[in-house]
Amino acid sequence: MNRILLIFLSVFCIALLTACGGRTTETDNNTDRNNIAQNDIVKTTNRNNSNHLQNTHDQYKMKSQMEKLDFSEIDLEVSYAEQKEYEAEINHDNSGFIGGEVDDDLNNKQLRGKAAFDSIYPKVEKLTFSKGTNKKDAIDQILQSFDLPANYTKFELEIIFNDGTKMRYVD
Structure with missing residues (x-):
């Protein structure tokens, strides 16, 4: 009986460790994906802000040129x-x-x-x-x-x- 209990307990611990080990990796992968997505959003936002600033500068320059006409x-x-x-x-x-x-x-x-x-x-x-x-x-x-x-x-x-x-x- 002890032998059956020991085998059952061993299998249960192995299954538990395997399940927890996979979950940690999955969580890390999700965290990495979230960080990559957030970095892409920041890069896109920075590009949009840069474009907006460039457009504002371009508009100012074009308006000042048109005032000469x-x-x-x-x-x-x-x-x-x-x-x-x-x-x-x-x-x-x-x-x-x-x-x-x-x-x-x-x-x-x-x-x-x-x-x-x-x-x-x-x-x-x-x-x-x-x-x-x-x-x-x-x-x-x-x-x-x-x-x-x-x-x-x-x-x-x-x-x-x-x-x-x-x-x-x-x-």
Whole structure:
């Protein structure tokens, strides 16, 4: 009888130690997974904060550049034969966020955001528009500044001056 009790007790202790040993490893693995997940969250948060700070800096820089111009927004669409178009735009949304967009079928370029703004700004900086600029002068300035061919099929330009006046040139 003692022998049976000793064997039963030994098997029970071995089973108990095996069960507890597996649980410790599993707990350690779960802890490691939790730590990895928390580290990923921290890294993502740091990246998002870094992007936010960069976006804030970019917005400040773009706003200060736009203040040097006589207008606050520009929207240009020039169509050419064979369904080719050149579109460039600098605008503000309702919150004052400055955005840019370039769709250039002539050179196969599509830009958004700061990259588009950086592409457009040097071109619009050269413009000398005023509210009294006639259509021919406006078109000539745009074509020259943006280095666009004069053989367009349709030309549309909308400019919003700093005082809120909108000028639209269509040809």
